[in-house]
Amino acid sequence: MKKVFLLSCLFAASFSRSSAFTTVIVKDSISTNTHWTCDQQYLLQGYVYVTAGATLTIDPGVIIKGDKDTKGALIIERNAKISAIGTPSQPIVFTSNQDAGERNFGDWGGVILCGNAPTNWVAGQAQVEGGPRSFYGGNDPHDNSGVMQYVRIEFGGVAFSPNNEVNSLTFCGVGDGTTIDHIQASFNGDDAFEWFGGTVNAKYLVALNTWDDDFDTDCGFQGKVQFGAVIRYNNADLSGSKAFESDSYQAGTASGIPADNTKMTRPVFSNITAIGPVVNPATSAIDPNFVAGAHIRRGSAISILNSVFAGWPCGLLIDESSSAFGSTAANILSDELQFKNNIICGTALPSGSFNKDIVFVKDGARSLTPTNAFAADTVTPFAPTYAGPRAYLSTYDLRNKMYATEQSSVFLGGPWASVPNLVPNSTSPIVYNTWKVGTTTVTYDPSKAINTDTSGGMAVFNAPAVFPDFTATKASDPFFTPVKYVGAFAGTGSTSDNWMKGWCEFDPNKADYSSACYVAPPPPEDHTGVAQVNNSLFANATVYPNPAQDVATLSLDMKQNGNLKIAVIDMTGKVVKTVFNGSSVVGNQTFDISTNDMPNGLYVIAISSDNKVKTLKLSVIK
Numbered sequence: 001m002k003k004v005f006l007l008s009c010l011f012a013a014s015f016s017r018s019s020a021f022t023t024v025i026v027k028d029s030i031s032t033n034t035h036w037t038c039d040q041q042y043l044l045q046g047y048v049y050v051t052a053g054a055t056l057t058i059d060p061g062v063i064i065k066g067d068k069d070t071k072g073a074l075i076i077e078r079n080a081k082i083s084a085i086g087t088p089s090q091p092i093v094f095t096s097n098q099d100a101g102e103r104n105f106g107d108w109g110g111v112i113l114c115g116n117a118p119t120n121w122v123a124g125q126a127q128v129e130g131g132p133r134s135f136y137g138g139n140d141p142h143d144n145s146g147v148m149q150y151v152r153i154e155f156g157g158v159a160f161s162p163n164n165e166v167n168s169l170t171f172c173g174v175g176d177g178t179t180i181d182h183i184q185a186s187f188n189g190d191d192a193f194e195w196f197g198g199t200v201n202a203k204y205l206v207a208l209n210t211w212d213d214d215f216d217t218d219c220g221f222q223g224k225v226q227f228g229a230v231i232r233y234n235n236a237d238l239s240g241s242k243a244f245e246s247d248s249y250q251a252g253t254a255s256g257i258p259a260d261n262t263k264m265t266r267p268v269f270s271n272i273t274a275i276g277p278v279v280n281p282a283t284s285a286i287d288p289n290f291v292a293g294a295h296i297r298r299g300s301a302i303s304i305l306n307s308v309f310a311g312w313p314c315g316l317l318i319d320e321s322s323s324a325f326g327s328t329a330a331n332i333l334s335d336e337l338q339f340k341n342n343i344i345c346g347t348a349l350p351s352g353s354f355n356k357d358i359v360f361v362k363d364g365a366r367s368l369t370p371t372n373a374f375a376a377d378t379v380t381p382f383a384p385t386y387a388g389p390r391a392y393l394s395t396y397d398l399r400n401k402m403y404a405t406e407q408s409s410v411f412l413g414g415p416w417a418s419v420p421n422l423v424p425n426s427t428s429p430i431v432y433n434t435w436k437v438g439t440t441t442v443t444y445d446p447s448k449a450i451n452t453d454t455s456g457g458m459a460v461f462n463a464p465a466v467f468p469d470f471t472a473t474k475a476s477d478p479f480f481t482p483v484k485y486v487g488a489f490a491g492t493g494s495t496s497d498n499w500m501k502g503w504c505e506f507d508p509n510k511a512d513y514s515s516a517c518y519v520a521p522p523p524p525e526d527h528t529g530v531a532q533v534n535n536s537l538f539a540n541a542t543v544y545p546n547p548a549q550d551v552a553t554l555s556l557d558m559k560q561n562g563n564l565k566i567a568v569i570d571m572t573g574k575v576v577k578t579v580f581n582g583s584s585v586v587g588n589q590t591f592d593i594s595t596n597d598m599p600n601g602l603y604v605i606a607i608s609s610d611n612k613v614k615t616l617k618l619s620v621i622k
Contacts, residue, residue, distance in 0.1 A: 021516030030054055036062050038090075038517035043097060044072030044108065047132050052079035055146065061090035061517040065097035066108020071158055072097075073109025073166055076145055077134045078116055078173075086150030086182075091503045093518050095511075096155035103155045103509045105211050106189025109166040110156035116143040117175035119197025120220030120254045120263035126196070128172055130158065130165055136172035141199040143175025150182045154508040157188030157211065159237075165190040167216070174200040176223060184208065184504050190237075195221035195267070201479055203227050206504055212237040213245040214274070217302055219253060220263045224479045227488050229500060230274035231420050232311075236289035242317075243274035243309070244294035246302040249325040256299040256326020264326060266301035266336060270475045271468070273422045273488040275415040276312035279617060280546040281349045281405060292317035292359070293344070296337065299326030303338035305475045306468035308345075308430075308487040310406040310415060314356040315344035318389045320379060322363050329360075329379040332389050339393050341469045341486055343430075345403035345410050357402045360390040401429070401466045407542040417615035418604055419506050423498050424491035427540075429465030431491035446492065450484055541607060543593075547619035554579070554591045554605060554616075561585050562609045568593060568618070569604045576603065584609070595620045 024036075027045040034050075035057045036042055042064045050056045056076070058064070066072035074094075076082045086092040096107035112128055116138030119126065125137035148169075159165040168185035173196065180202035185192035192207035194216040205228040207214035214230045230243045248265040249256045256264055274293050277286045293309035296302055297319035309315050316339060320329050331337040344357045360377045377388035386392040393400060403409035411428040413421030424430040433444030437458050444464050451462045469475065470482035483490065490497045502520050505511050540557045554566065564584035568576045576598060579591050593605070598620050605616045 030056055033057070035059075036064070038062050040516055041065060043067055044074055046070040046072060047109070048072065048074050049132075049134065050074070050076045050080040050082065052077055055081040055083060058082070058084040058092050060086045060092065060150070061519060062092050063513050063516070063518050064092070064094045065513075066094065066110075066156060067097055068107045071109050071166075073112065073132070073156075075112045075128070075132050075134050076114060078114050078136060078138070081144065081146035082113070082148060083146050084148045084151050086503070088150060088503045089520050090518060091150040091152050091182075091520065093513065094151070094153045094156065095508065095513060098155075100510050100512065103187070105155065105187055106158045107155040109158055110168045110170065110188070111153055112166070112170040112172060113145045113174050113178070114172045115145045115174040115178070115198060115200075116140045117173045117198040117200070118220065118263075119173050120248070120265075121197070121252060122254060123252070125173075126219075126252070128170070129196075132166075134172075137197060138173060141175055142177045143173075144177030145174050145200075147179040148183060149179065150503050152184045152186065152503075152505060152508075153188070154186045154505070155188070156185075157190035157192075159190045159212070167191040167194045168210075169193050171195045171198055171200050171221075174198040176201050182503065184500075185210070186505065186508050191216045194218070195223065197221055199223050201225065204499060205229070206500055207231070207243075208504075208506065209233045209235070210241070211235060212239060212241050214243045215245075215269070215272075217244075217246045217265050217267050217300070218250075219265065220248065221265050221267050223267050224477060225267065225269045226271050226480050227499070228269065228272040229422055229488050230272070231415070231422075232275060232277045232290075234277045234287050236277075236287040238289055240291040240295070241287075241289055242291050242293065242295045243272075243276070243312070244269070244296070244302070244304065246294075246296045246300040248299035248301065249321075250298065255324070261301070261326065261331075261336065264299060264301045264331070264336070266303070268303045268305065268474045268477065268480075270305045270307065270480055271483065271486065271488050272304065272307040273412075274307070274309050274312075275420065275422065276310065276346075278311040278313060278346055278348050279416050279619070280544065281346050283545070283547060285547050285619065285621060286313065286348070295319060296328055297321060299328055299331065301331040301336035303474045304342065305338060305473050306341045306470075306486040308343045308410070310343075310410060310412070311346040313348040314359050315347050315402075316358045316393065318358070318360045318393075320360070320362045320389075329389050330381055332392060333381050338474055339398070339400065340473050341399045341467065343401050343403065343410060343466055343486060346405045346407075358390045358393050360388055399466070399469065405542075408540065411540060414615050416617040418617075419615075421498065422487070422500075423489045424485070424487065426491065426493070428491060430485050430487055431464050433463065434465050435461065435463075446484060541614055541616060543605060543616050543618050546617075547621040548593075548595045549621065550594070550596055552593045552595055552618055554593060554607075555588065556591070556607065557588050558584050558586050558609070564607070564609045566591060567606045568598075569606055570601065579605075593618075
């Protein structure tokens with residue numbers, strides 16, 4: 001506690017020393033090399049263009065605000081560059097110019113990068129959506145639009161009209177000479193990240209509480225992305241919200257038929273953890289505009305590998321195009337579209353009789369309502385071996401694993417906590433092996449290489465229950481780091497496992513941007529006075545029903561004896577009630593939580609033992 005208090009004082013002193021600053025209003029064009037420094041803030045008014053030949057350099061910790069009235073936005077045009085290189089302790093922050101507590105989705109525009117990399121527009125180029133004057137596209141897949149590292153983009157994204165939007169961070173024909181990593185897009189009014197063609201690669205992307213889609217790929221995008229986190233709250237767009245939305249073709253692009261697939265959208269994503277809004281699969285208390293963890297349509301050949309989808313109305317929605325465009329199903333059959341070594345868990349059960357892990361629809365039918373009954377899984381190219389894409393993608397050879405819930409099977413640290421923890425616990429199938437030969441469990445040794453050879457009674461077999469593949473899939477490309485786990489986070493028990501820690505912000509509406517130079521505060525304490533960390537003392541913790549009306553039951557597995565405290569906290573941080581405070585023994589225990597006296601709303605259940613904490617969300621709806 002003394003150490004945390006001292007750090008807080010030091011940060012407060014830092015803020016007070018830099019509190020005197022000027023705000024530089026930026027509008028129109030930046031046509032010469034320009035340097036933004038950390039002794040003043042910058043306000044974008046209207047569309048601000050960095051023009052060809054100019055480089056905009058932004059120092060660590062610089063705060064750039066978008067004007068709400070004029071929907072300020074920053075556009076890096078073709079042959080211009082951005083050099084925005086933050087650090088883990090001093091990320092660069094693009095945010096709303098509204099006061100803390102008053103910031104909201106779509107307060108300003110966002111950041112747009114335009115390059116000369118190929119797209120599938122028949123004209124070879126196109127104008128940026130949302131109204132900017134800028135064009136993108138060309139013939140240079142290695143084009144360089146600059147560098148963005150350790151950058152946060154908050155409260156941007158404006159949907160002016162359907163298919164006419166500015167996103168949080170938009171890549172328009174951006175080439176793979178560009179460096180993109182450690183970017184967080186939060187509370188954005190349209191998509192978090194959208195790619196219109198191009199070949200740019202990226203690592204360590206975080207999408208927090210997006211309004212529409214998190215990763216939207218269009219117009220022939222063919223780049224690569226590894227390590228991404230999606231965290232959704234209960235709000236969605238009328239167009240249907242997904243973690244992934246992917247299209248190859250539309251009016252004005254190549255058609256993909258009869259056999260020209262060279263310009264299809266075919267990026268490769270690996271090691272993504274996408275957390276949807278469905279905390280309890282048995283409840284329907286989610287925004288009905290949520291669609292799926294991934295919606296692949298209109299001839300796309302996106303590949304999603306070694307990833308985790310938890311808590312979506314539908315896990316994967318394969319949408320076979322009309323005859324006007326290329327075939328999504330054919331891309332699966334040809335192995336252009338790979339969906340392999342993934343976990344899908346906690347999909348909604350609206351009727352109580354079927355799960356929506358993988359859904360197939362034709363001609364867009366029911367594509368926005370995948371929680372209805374299964375569509376017919378029949379596509380001629382798959383017959384007679386498989387009925388269709390859903391049947392094929394569920395086969396054992398593709399190593400896609402389905403679990404009923406995250407809480408009872410996958411065991412992430414706290415995906416729906418106020419400060420999300422997506423690191424797998426020690427008993428998660430991501431890091432733990434439950435394979436058996438007879439009555440003998442084959443133990444996974446994470447210090448050794450993964451070996452899936454099952455011969456000789458699995459004598460040399462060494463792998464967790466769900467393991468990645470960086471050899472026989474599109475993730476064999478040298479861009480991808482061949483890690484030993486699926487999803488975005490390792491589960492080694494090291495503090496470095498959670499790469500979001502420090503530079504990310506999970507409550508940006510309350511963030512303090514009153515100083516010129518932003519310095520990330522120390523990790524927040526929970527309300528029991530100990531740092532929030534992944535707790536290996538709890539093998540599993542679930543609360544049900546959720547939402548609750550009169551009473552909720554907390555089920556908890558203790559892995560060892562110890563002191564235990566369970567408290568319910570409202571969203572203002574006030575302790576509503578203490579459920580238990582005493583000693584606890586190893587094993588499963590249940591605790592009833594009366595909600596009769598609790599108003600409707602969202603609460604946090606904080607479970608602490610021996611200076612370790614686990615948090616769960618609880619909704620009360622009467």
